[in-house]
Amino acid sequence: MKPASVLPARERILLRAHDLFYSHGIRATGIDRVIAESGVTKVTFYRHFPSKNDLIRAYLEYRHERWLAWFKGSIESHGANVMALVPVFAEWFQNKEFRGCAFINTVGELASSLPEVGCIARRHKEDMTAVIAGLLPESLNRDELASALAVAIDGAIVRAQYDSSENALRSLDRIISSMIREAPII
């Protein structure tokens, strides 16, 4: 019997795990469900991912690459300027699959039982911050400014999760405007 789907087993598992983990949470998603919905058997699954923690790590790595690629692309398509950040995040927040930042959610859910997710989240945000720094003029405090913008963005992401995306974006816009208007003075 051939597999009906086009993709090899590992990718089918990872894609399905991504959607389930991101939309329902990691602990809420049983391995059995990932296995059933990716059209694979237990042996095949456990040959690729010896434990659920291995799948979680692969999920976060995959998510990181996918999200960052989208982020860079969206920034380009909005003008590659620091003020592009607001429409970029508007695009994300309005996506019907939006459920916050996968890394922030995973830290909240698992940090106490799988401490390495803290490091993984930090690296993810470092890469996001580097992209933001690339939008700013070179100056003594460019990196610090990019870090502060990244913190504001984290705030807007979680705000959009439990409040309206409009409120989140309005606040983000105010913060970014304040900071870049003032930046050259310091």
Added chain:
Amino acid sequence: MKPASVLPARERILLRAHDLFYSHGIRATGIDRVIAESGVTKVTFYRHFPSKNDLIRAYLEYRHERWLAWFKGSIESHGANVMALVPVFAEWFQNKEFRGCAFINTVGELASSLPEVGCIARRHKEDMTAVIAGLLPESLNRDELASALAVAIDGAIVRAQYDSSENALRSLDRIISSMIREAPII
């Protein structure tokens, strides 16, 4: 047999559930563990909280009151000025029990299976935002400024969860400084 502890059963359960839910996460904490560690039996537990969801709701309500009382007190003790916010959150982040915002964490963990936590989180942040607004001079845009500060604070809270509290506080300080310096001009 008398209960050895001083507190009535319901409060013992709630206190223990609070500590376990906040530090390990809600799904990671089984009812059996809450029952065992609060020194109560199953019947007693289920008489007070007919289901785990009832306990979760009570936990969030208790957390809200406790956190807000601490927040107001800490602001008073740091001068009741908008610049007091940085030392107030420094105090929290450096507490060894700190594990982020209980409401943000719960939204990330449960929003898809218990949607009402979104509303609960929003109300919590509304109350926090009202306290912040009380630190600002009355003006046309006071509420909007308070909302933006609340978003920045949310960002700093999650940042302190997976990065150093110093980085989180430095960014928060920069954002607050930018915004209040510019505020009177607008």
Added chain:
DNA sequence: GTCATTGTAGACAAGCCTGTCTACTTCGTA
């Protein structure tokens, strides 16, 4: 042509999860 890799189906173990149940005790108050 041989052999490792990757795939198939599905039974099974052992433990943890929430929630129910019987049967008995202690206490405060009307």
Added chain:
DNA sequence: TACGAAGTAGACAGGCTTGTCTACAATGAC
């Protein structure tokens, strides 16, 4: 003094969890 509220111990049900196991088939590289 009678009664309801709140407490005790612990067995039990049924379902979901992760992970292992047997036994067999197709594929591709050397």
